[in-house]
Amino acid sequence: MNIKKTILGLCCLWVATVAADAQQLRKEVFDMLDLKRPGLEQVKSACERQQWDSAAVALLDYYRHRTGVVQPDIDLNHLKISEKEQKWADDALEHTFFVHYGYQPSYNYGKDINWEYWPVQDNELRWQLHRHKWFTPMGKAYRLSGDEKYAKEWVYQYMDWIKKNPLVPVTKEEFEQGSAGEVRATNENARFAWRPLEVSNRLQDQTRQFLLFVVSPAFTPEFLTEFLVNYHRHAAFILKNYSDQGNHLLFEAQRMVYAGAFFPEFKEAKTWRESGIGILNREIKKQVYADGGQYELDPHYHLAAINIFCQALRMADANGFRSELPTEYVETIKKMIEFYANICFPDYTNPCFSDAKLGERTAEVNNYKAWLKLFPDCEWIRWYATEGREGAPLSYWSHGALASGFFTFRTGWDMGANVMVVKAGPKGEWHCQPDNGTFELWFNGRNLFPDSGSYVYAGDEEVMKLRNWFRRTKSHNTLTLDGKTLETTQSVTKLWQPEGDVQTLVTENPSYQGLKHRRTVFFVDGTYYVIVDEAVGEATGTVNLNYHLCEGTVNVDAKHNSLTTAYEGASNVKLQCFPERKGTMSEEEGWRSTAYRHRVPRTSVAFNVEKKNADPIRYITVIYPVKDTAAYPQLKAKFKNKTFDEKGVTVEVSVNGKKRLLKAEIN
Numbered sequence: 001m002n003i004k005k006t007i008l009g010l011c012c013l014w015v016a017t018v019a020a021d022a023q024q025l026r027k028e029v030f031d032m033l034d035l036k037r038p039g040l041e042q043v044k045s046a047c048e049r050q051q052w053d054s055a056a057v058a059l060l061d062y063y064r065h066r067t068g069v070v071q072p073d074i075d076l077n078h079l080k081i082s083e084k085e086q087k088w089a090d091d092a093l094e095h096t097f098f099v100h101y102g103y104q105p106s107y108n109y110g111k112d113i114n115w116e117y118w119p120v121q122d123n124e125l126r127w128q129l130h131r132h133k134w135f136t137p138m139g140k141a142y143r144l145s146g147d148e149k150y151a152k153e154w155v156y157q158y159m160d161w162i163k164k165n166p167l168v169p170v171t172k173e174e175f176e177q178g179s180a181g182e183v184r185a186t187n188e189n190a191r192f193a194w195r196p197l198e199v200s201n202r203l204q205d206q207t208r209q210f211l212l213f214v215v216s217p218a219f220t221p222e223f224l225t226e227f228l229v230n231y232h233r234h235a236a237f238i239l240k241n242y243s244d245q246g247n248h249l250l251f252e253a254q255r256m257v258y259a260g261a262f263f264p265e266f267k268e269a270k271t272w273r274e275s276g277i278g279i280l281n282r283e284i285k286k287q288v289y290a291d292g293g294q295y296e297l298d299p300h301y302h303l304a305a306i307n308i309f310c311q312a313l314r315m316a317d318a319n320g321f322r323s324e325l326p327t328e329y330v331e332t333i334k335k336m337i338e339f340y341a342n343i344c345f346p347d348y349t350n351p352c353f354s355d356a357k358l359g360e361r362t363a364e365v366n367n368y369k370a371w372l373k374l375f376p377d378c379e380w381i382r383w384y385a386t387e388g389r390e391g392a393p394l395s396y397w398s399h400g401a402l403a404s405g406f407f408t409f410r411t412g413w414d415m416g417a418n419v420m421v422v423k424a425g426p427k428g429e430w431h432c433q434p435d436n437g438t439f440e441l442w443f444n445g446r447n448l449f450p451d452s453g454s455y456v457y458a459g460d461e462e463v464m465k466l467r468n469w470f471r472r473t474k475s476h477n478t479l480t481l482d483g484k485t486l487e488t489t490q491s492v493t494k495l496w497q498p499e500g501d502v503q504t505l506v507t508e509n510p511s512y513q514g515l516k517h518r519r520t521v522f523f524v525d526g527t528y529y530v531i532v533d534e535a536v537g538e539a540t541g542t543v544n545l546n547y548h549l550c551e552g553t554v555n556v557d558a559k560h561n562s563l564t565t566a567y568e569g570a571s572n573v574k575l576q577c578f579p580e581r582k583g584t585m586s587e588e589e590g591w592r593s594t595a596y597r598h599r600v601p602r603t604s605v606a607f608n609v610e611k612k613n614a615d616p617i618r619y620i621t622v623i624y625p626v627k628d629t630a631a632y633p634q635l636k637a638k639f640k641n642k643t644f645d646e647k648g649v650t651v652e653v654s655v656n657g658k659k660r661l662l663k664a665e666i667n
Ligand code: MG
Pocket: 352, 353, 354, 433, 435, 451, 452, 453, 454, 470, 471, 476
């Protein structure tokens, strides 16, 4: 027998009993409820007699038998728990809490839970503790096993959290201070526990937890009053403390829709719901460009925004208020899905631009399945949802989202396709990285130039140093001056021609004081890419053209400004750069982050040319993907126009001696 575990188990049981005693009947809850609602007659009459105990018993009875309110994210008749969720639930019994994938194994928060424990000074670790990600798994474990230990422990932790995380005034600035790596002593805990995003997370998840646990004997009438008072405080808090903008505001609004729809018994419920709906209707117009791109220019947050809008829509459908979300709202969601389909690769992963995560095929296919339920007549959503078994893909291949600045060159939707996604848009919001001009290139099953990713978000100096390495411009497939990060990120599309044998993009970014960067991309015969980079202006220094390869064997031939990959399988690439002036090819520190706090080393190179005066620095790079490394071609390239020309560029490229003239004409 594991004595240690048994003792720990007994301790938990003891603590849970003490906690249950600590619950009080919070009679103020009855003032918060509209007791005139059908079904609450007995509660109302007990309240009139000031029999608060009976009122609480009647209220619990009402909630245990309530019908007519639907939580569409959970089906109590078909509950499933994954191995991972079961572990989170079991670990939580011993106060080992799953907080973040980046910090595994999970930390133990002590027998007497220390909600302020912060073993690594990464803000996400401290913020996300207050999302209680293990609560819903505990609820599922409870329902599936019938074991009361989960319910008792959940009640205990719920009450313990209330007791130790009082809501004290925190300013908006203080909630986000960690982003600058600062920590303030005053209200330090509240600024984590009560950051609006975390509060809204609890508002949403507690609707599920309520359904899972309400049947338990541990869910006493007294606890119900504690729960409702706490929940009401959460929604009232959000109503007055919405984030100013961005995905946080969207999350908070959607979750207020949940609060209002799930607990219509609160007098304030209508206000909460209307507030959430109003914000979503307003922000979908503000945060989504006409081409369907969300303005943070981050594929992952774009996806999150789609799902936020969809969740509100599903809640509205399930509870009969779809009419509050106009047709235009629904059409914008569809446009956002189309935008997303366009920037994704055939294996359903998205480029890791900005703070994006790679995504995972099953989860992404499930997204399409959920979207198909909202758009059952859409043949292309059906195609992605069924992995090509039904429906038909989008009727075009290459696609430009000109307002958002995402451009895809594509030869098909199958795994063998050749797909380049270029990011060159306007100034993005917080999650956007200064990476204008960068790209990812997928060929025949492999991402040959994956983005460096984001690695971590925000925290103390050490964490910010890591974040900034991945965030900086030089860690992208684009041009820098002296390795510095772009001062201005505001790309202008000069030409987008997505059809024919030679497809062309010309995009220009102001980049630095005294140096603009024009990048011309030619996609030739659906086979290879010719990238022309021109650095123009008065500025002097070293111009660097940076490229970052997929991890694995890369053979660098600095003498010929060339490299070839020797990856396993049928997806390799030759890259050769032809700088107009003599320069050097250097190998640079290279990393790719595949998930939060996970990174792998990879080959990165820079082509460096001294810019001594106002003369432009120009490069031609040929990127030639091949299935068979024996097929690497001989490459040559040169400029045909003598110097930078605002009207465009002409280059001559030779592949195995066969010459090709490529011309970009800007009108
Ligand atoms: Mg990046």
